[in-house]
Amino acid sequence: MAEDGRRHESLADPEWPVVESETEYETPWYTGGYDLVEQPDGSTNRYYWAELATAVVVVAVEDGQLLFVEQYRPTVRETQLELPAGIVEEGESYTAAAARELREETGFDPAGTSVLQDLWCSTGLLRHRRAYVFAEGLTPVEPELDENEFLSVRSVPVEEALSVARESPTNDATVEGVLLAREEGLL
Structure with a gap:
């Protein structure tokens, strides 16, 4: 282990x-x-x-814009527009992991983060926990992509976020994160 x-x-x-x-x-x-x-x-x-691995998905909003990352996913052989996400490291809280992943992937440091939901995913097969974290008050910083991350950052107006998140190809984490934030009145 x-x-x-x-x-x-x-x-x-x-x-x-x-x-x-x-x-x-x-x-x-x-x-x-x-x-x-x-x-x-x-x-x-x-x-x-x-x-x-336990993971976080970040719903980051600034000035009426929701941040997405666009990246190729070799496992499904498609380029996807996704919410920033990553692994929770040992000793990290969900909010600390979300802030770190947001900085690394998008080059934005959040002033505030809060957990929207944490849950088990695909319980018929997986042992996988995922937390959805809302981030706001974004300040530009230098991104620090991992060696296997080749992505670009895209901003989408919050009023278009759900329709953009649902456009094919998409994934569960992106749609769920946008829906949770919308349900909480954050989008």
Whole structure:
């Protein structure tokens, strides 16, 4: 298991007995395996999982504009317009991770951040927590892209944010982040 704050070592106690838990492979990006679980009828079944890093998605607004990043995603072979996002490092809060990722990816430092929601994602397969963080009061700084980040920053008027976020190709984190911020009256 990674010691970098990226794994979910504090899973709840199981309601169904776990007979065996097996990690079958580990990569720098995720761990995969299964739990052999005793089901309510007494039978057992393997439930496969992939464990990903805890992540943050940043909804950053300044002067009536929502910040997006445009980047190519090799996994789906498409360029996507997305909300800034990244991994929560060991010992970091969601808000600190969001502020760091926003600075690194967009070159803006937020004066204030607040958690809109944190949740489990794709629970039929993944062990992956994601938090959505609202950021405001943005000050320009020098971006610090990771070696595998090739992206450009785009601003969209907040009144167009939902329709832009829903344009194909899109992803769950972007649509969910915009919807949460809109529901909270922030867009």
